[in-house]
Amino acid sequence: MTIYEVITVILLLVGCFFFLAGTLGVLRFPDLFSRLHALTKADNLGLGFIAAGMALHIASPWAAVKIFFIWFFTLLASSTSCYLIARFQREQDQPGKGKEDRE
Amino acid sequence: MEAYQIYSLTSAVLFAIGIGGVFASKHFIKKIIATIIMGGGVFLAFVSFAERDALNFADPVPHALVITGIVVAVASGAFALALARRIYQLTGEESFNNEK
Amino acid sequence: MDVVFIIVSIFLLLNIALGLFRIWRGPTVADRLLTTQLFGTTGMAVLLVLAGYLQELTLLNVAITFNVLAILLVIGLFQVWKTRKERSDDNI
Amino acid sequence: MSILIDGLLAILAIYLALQSLLAPRLSQSVFLFFAFGLALALAWVRLGAVDVAITEAAIAAGFLGVLFLDALRDFSSTISEKHNNTEAIQSSASRKKIKTFLLPRLAFGVGLGLFLLISLEAIWQIPQGGGLTAAAESMLPESGVEHPVTAVLLNFRAYDTWLEIGVILLGLLAIFVTGGIKIYTKPDVVAKDPLLRQVILFFTPVLFLFGAFLLYIGKSGPGGAFQAAVLWGAIGILLHLGGKPVFAMIPRWVGQLVLIMGLGFFLLMGFVFMSGGATLFEYPKAYAGTLILIVETLAAISIAAALTAIYANLNQMKEEPKENESAN
The missing domain is CATH 1.20.5 (Single alpha-helices involved in coiled-coils or other helix-helix interfaces)
Structure with missing residues (x-):
């Protein structure tokens, strides 16, 4: 096992940890905004770590550029949708209280 | 058990789910989704047999057919959506109400 | 090395499966949307890991396609909400 | 060991399909359907069908998704099934x-x-026929491209692809007929939001470049006309949503020309070579690669235009009855 492989495995495990944290946050956090927080931050960080690990493993510059762009686009899309979801929820909550538990 | 066997069994289950959904669900959109799931089952069967018949590479003919099939599914799905929305606009119905 | 990749991808798929609870439970529409976001990010990670495992660089193109088109969904979503709000029908 | 991934993926796909049909609310079932598309794309990756995976990604994440989301605007939210x-x-x-x-x-x-x-x-008992892999492999050098799927799509079974473009056009025509041909008005809902405008500005060139990349890479690897077409169609949809409806801005005949260009050039080329003694859609070997690239580009532009038109037409649908009511 070379040093690169060790680093790859460590990066992957860290990424997995953040994904687990994100999922647990989505499942356990009490309200929408904290869930959004858990999801869009922890998961994207986890994806970043996994992307770094895979870029190291694949070890081709062209692939590394592509992987970086994958991460970057995911960041863009998920931050935009996070903003939209949060704003939507806030606008919904403003007019009256107690709408959160509507089923 | 090979990977393609798992997927070919899955394809049969998906097709059955789709066909059940077409008959059992009432809302138009769900019916459309059910047809697309049915199509997905068929495509999965094709691709899994392509994997079975692979030599140096997987059999390209089913792959090409599946790509064509997906396009056709998109066109028909879009048309079905247009019809459903038009019916909703004109009558306010969201499903076929034959019982009444 | 391969075992690590397999374990990681299984772990990520299990993450997706766990996230399904939230789609089911809700309680608000926004929660469900957010969970689809989770699927997207996790699916991307699975694709990356599989690309390394199978040594198939073309999988990166699949991931980029997903990514680039995700923005379309986001904007489509925005339009849905706007129209719903105009009709004062805030429950998607 | 890797069989575990397949098993989990299969269970996930079945579960998502089932749930998207059983979910009590419309939005739920649509979002679960997106997730189902993702699971299917992963399954195709596992089966080694990267072309199909890209197509599925483009369709499930992009075009059909946005069409279904658009349809959500119409129907009332609480699905009436349980209720009924x-x-x-x-x-x-x-x-x-x-x-x-x-x-x-x-x-x-x-x-x-x-x-x-x-x-x-029946699925379990399908006999092992051997398939057409060997035939495709032996003919591959004559096709002008290196990627077998592209060779099948655009050379060996070119009439399939030709009719595929035709089917998309037919779908567009059917949608025109259903909803009435409309002049594309300016939707300014999205354009008002500054963030979304920036996002559209950023993603338009990215979509174009990546589409062109997929089109070109189709010669030697997974990718090709249809995948590129969905990405280019996404540009049209984004522009439409951002308040610049493409079809309203160009003259009508140009739009129609763009729509039929792929179909027409494909057929024209087939006939030209047929007059030289070849069968329909048989290319001369020397130029096969170049010709395929040209055909693919034109087909991709046509399909992209058709997809944009389909979306734009469906997106306008809601507005029409109001006008009718006010007219009455």
């Missing part, structure tokens, strides 16, 4: 009615189970 059922049960006061309500349901379940068993059996 309880109503039906309540209204049928007598037991007899409930019985007649249950019996077809039972028969349906049994029938579906039988059908599932039969199809499982």
Whole structure:
């Protein structure tokens, strides 16, 4: 096992940890905004770590550029949708209280 | 058990789910989704047999057919959506109400 | 090395499966949307890991396609909400 | 060991399909359907069909997704299925009615189970035919491209691809007929939001470049005309949503020309070479690669235009009855 492989495995495990944290946050956090927080931050960080690990493993510059762009686009899309979801929820909550538990 | 066997069994289950959904669900959109799931089952069967018949590479003919099939599914799905929305606009119905 | 990749991808798929609870439970529409976001990010990670495992660089193109088109969904979503709000029908 | 991934993926796909049909609310079932598309794309990656995976990604994440989301604007939110059922049960006061309500349901379940068993059996017993891999492999050098799927799509079975473009156009025409041909008005909902405008500005060139990349890479690897077309179609949709409806801005005949360009050039080329003694869609070997690239580009532009037009037309649908009402 070379040093690169060790680093790859460590990066992957860290990424997995953040994904687990994100999922647990989505499942356990009490309200929408904290869930959004858990999801869009922890998961994207986890994806970043996994992307770094895979870029190291694949070890081709062209692939590394592509992987970086994958991460970057995911960041863009998920931050935009996070903003939209949060704003939507806030606008919904403003007019009256107690709408959160509507089923 | 090979990977393609798992997927070919899955394809049969998906097709059955789709066909059940077409008959059992009432809302138009769900019916459309059910047809697309049915199509997905068929495509999965094709691709899994392509994997079975692979030599140096997987059999390209089913792959090409599946790509064509997906396009056709998109066109028909879009048309079905247009019809459903038009019916909703004109009558306010969201499903076929034959019982009444 | 391969075992690590397999374990990681299984772990990520299990993450997706766990996230399904939230789609089911809700309680608000926004929660469900957010969970689809989770699927997207996790699916991307699975694709990356599989690309390394199978040594198939073309999988990166699949991931980029997903990514680039995700923005379309986001904007489509925005339009849905706007129209719903105009009709004062805030429950998607 | 890697069989575990496949098993998990299969269970996930089945579960998502089932849930997207059983979910009580429309939005739920649409979002679960997106997730189902993702699971299918992963399954195709596992089966080694990267072309199909890219197509599925483009369709599930992009075009069909946005069409379904757009349809969500129309229908009322709470799906009435559950509602209807309880109503039906309540209204049928007598037991007899409930019985007649249950019996077809039972028969349906049994029938579906039988059908599932039969199809499982049939799938399990499909004989090993060997497929066409060897044939495709032996003909590959003559096709002008290096990627077998592209060779099949655009050379060996070119008429399929030709008709595929035709089917998309047919779908567009059918949608025109359904909703009436409209002049594309300016939707300014998205354009007002500054963030979304920036996002659109950023993603338009990215989509174009990546589409062109996929188109070009189709010669030697997974990718090709249809995948590129969906990405370019996404540009049209984004512009439409951002307040710049493409079809309203160009002259009508240009739009129509763009729509039929792929189909027309494909057929024209087929006839030209047919007059030289070849069969339909048989290219001269020396130029096959270049010709395929040209055909693919034109086809991609046509399909992209058709997809944009489909979306734009469906997106306008909501507005029409209001005008009718005010006119009445």
